[in-house]
Amino acid sequence: MAAIGRVGLLAWVVLTCGAAGAATVLVEAEGFQDHGGWVVDQQSMDVMGSPYLLAHGLGVPVADAVTTVRFPETGTYRVFVRTKDWVARWNAPGQPGKFQVLVAGKPLPETFGTKGSDWSWHDGGTVAIDAKEVKIGLHDLTGFEGRCDALVFTSDPGFRPPDGLEELAAFRRKLRGLDGPPDDKGSFDLVVTGGGVAGCCAAVSAARLGLRVALVQDRPVLGGNSSSEVRVWIQGQIQKPPYPAIGEIVAEMLTRPKVCPDKAEAYSDDLKMKVVTAEPNLSLFLNEHVDEVERDGRRIKAVVATNVLSGRRSRLAGKWFVDATGDGTVGFLAGADYEVEKTGHLGTSNLWYTQDTGKPAPFPRCPWALDLTEKPFPTRLDQLGHWYWESGFNLDTIRDAEAIRDHNLRAMYGAWDCLKNVKRLYPNHALAWAAYVAGKRESRRLMGDVVLTQEHVLSGFGFPDGCVAATWSIDLHYPDPKYAAASPGNEFLSVAKFTHFKTPYPVPYRCLYSRNVPNLWMAGRCISVTHEALGTVRVMGTGGLMGEVVGRAAAVCKRHGADPRDVYTTYLDEFIALLKTRTKPPTPIPTPQELAGAVGDNIAPLAKVTTSGDRDGSAPAEVMVDRAADLADNSSRWLSKAQTPTWVELQWDAPKSLAAARVISGYCRGDSVGDPLEDFTFQYHDGHTWRDLPGAAARANTRVDWHARFAPVRTSRVRLLIEKTQGNIARVWEIELYEPRP
DSSP: OOOOOSTTOHHHHOEEEEETTEEEEEEEGGGOSBOTTOEEEOTTHHHHSSOEEEEEOTTSOOOOEEEEEEOSSOEEEEEEEEEOOTTGGGTOSSOTTOEEEEETTEEOSSOBSOSOSSOEEEEEEEEEEOSSEEEEEEEESSSEEEEEOEEEEESOTTOOOOOSHHHHHHHHHHHHTOOSOOEEEEEEEEEEEOOBHHHHHHHHHHHHTTOOEEEEOSSSSSBGGGSTTTOOOOOSOOSOTTOTTTTHHHHHHOOOOSSSSOOGGGGOHHHHHHHHHTOTTEEEEOSEEEEEEEEETTEEEEEEEEETTTOOEEEEEEEEEEEOSSSOHHHHHTTOOEEOOSSSOOOEEOOEEEEEOSSOOOOOOOTTSOOOTTSOOOOSGGGSSSTTBEEOTTSOTTTTHHHHHHHHHHHHHHHHHIIIIISOOOTTEEEEEEOSSOEEOOOOEEOOSSOBOHHHHHHTOOOTTEEEEEOSOEEEEEEOGGGGGGSTTSOOBEEEEEEOOOSOEEEEGGGSBOSSSTTEEEOSTTSSBOHHHHHHHOSHHHHHHHHHHHHHHHHHHHHHTOOHHHHHHTOHHHHHHHHTSOSSOOOOOOOOTTTTTTEEEEOGGGSEEEESOBSSSSSOGGGGGSSOOOTTOGGGSEEBOSOSSEEEEEEEEEEEEEEEEEEEEOEEETTEEEOOOOEEEEEEEOSSSEEEEEEEEESSOOOSEEEEEEEEEEEEEEEEEEEEOGGGOOEEEEEEEEEEOO
16 A cells, blocks of 8 residues: 555545534645645654644745645635744744745735744634635745644634644544544554564565565655665664574665765665565555554554544554554553653654755854854764764653754754854855654663563573574763753763674564563564663664564464464474575576577677776676676675776777677675666777767666667777765676677
């Protein structure tokens, strides 16, 4: 199931109810037909009651959000807008989130986003509605995080929308016609909630072993913290002892950003989507926020989700469930035992970066942001926006999630204001990107039959069910005392304290299921560990290993009609045997059928091969033309020096005619191969200069086995010009160049 699009939402965006002949019309902001430059923020739905639109413009007003509203009758309507002044909680001067509501292209006299530290209905006065279909717009005035939840138009002069969350939820359901039972989406063997790396791996692992799986994700993309929305790179080694087969699915989704954060494409959202949607046993539900659990005694029967865009409710029944939400949401709703650090926990980051525009790039003053004029903070460009820009150490990472994110943004805007306008640094640089979806590190931890501790890890305590290889040091974050004066009591810069241990350390399976909800597993940072032990298991590569293990455990449960605990108590030997096996055989690199019969011989092996520089000499350049591409053996590839552009040249003693090219490149991680050459061009020498071979170039390539035909060219020299790769290193198994068909 793909994300619901914006087209066709008009039927539910506008609904009416009458009171003494009056009409009331509800317009949900997230349901606008065109969001313009506004983005949908669902992170605080459970706290404030709804997704909302956010004007995340980094100081540049975003394009209008627009929709068409059908009114039951013309006349005079009072307008209410649910919004807030997002900096009012800090008594900060100024109102950065200002926006206007446009009715038929004209702004209402009232400016919104200017009142109240909490979400509430801002009275916008009255407006004359002269037609039954009217365009409504949200017009951002600042680009500084204005936000709108919903609009109400009412012809009842005494009506005001409710503020209490329960009353407001009932009001929404009634006006939207959604107060009936949720839509039945079917029954599954396994329902996985949370589409980060851990959840994706759990879903794919189980699906490949024959289970019918539902994967439920509350964002439009997969990957969680490793998605283009958050942009943290995947850490933690994979395919390590005691079970090297575990990690094969992580490897299929693994990307290698050059920096953290990097550009959106470096996080390959489409790659994760491709891995998940390739499984015929797996149903994907995007933009679905799970907020209810149905139980039969202590067992979970179903989860109920609200669609982030449409508001429709869906019910997904299952035999077994996986909580991969990070926040332990499903377990919490099901009454699972859990622990949470009220203070002194790991913080939350919103990463960001700048770029040189090549021309003066002014930035407005931000009196409402943190004033860092005389305060200590990192000021070099290479120190800005990284993981250690982190806050919320003593706040509730669930109930205070919006405030934590907003504090991170105030710190970012305050730092950039100071650097640009006070210190007069970086005149040509501009804010290029900042995450509005926060990267959390810690919240609820659901308790299992074993609660892993720091002492277990440091002592190397051996559990008979140890299965997930923890390889990241115990990495705990604290407010950095060097910068505490910048925001005392709510610090936004952290320091990491590492405690090293002998790796890999096998985390026991009994940390991966609930001790009191019998059909619930956990994967990711909400598993059964102490705060200290979380410091090693919380990274996404390790979370992905948990998901793969849980998928195998689910297969054992299906085979025997068992529960997660039974895997340890009754079927441990069978489970261990399954941990040693792969869920999917290696995918061979086929001979390119497009070339078969259409071209002649591969003459690359007849050429002399030279390069712009070899990495270490372990594999000579000649391996690229040896007619052998063992994709399971990384040592059989040629590697360039760590720099691009780089090139490989093939030269024959006499001119040859060429009509096709093939290059096999990348990196083998267990059963999957990825990270091929990204940007490259085949060129030929015409006796005077190098010229591009028409049709023999690639940009943003994702194919390990790339090949192309082109109009025949005659030359004695060809080179592969490599312009972009993962990590600046070219990795090439084979180059093939074909003569025209005789």
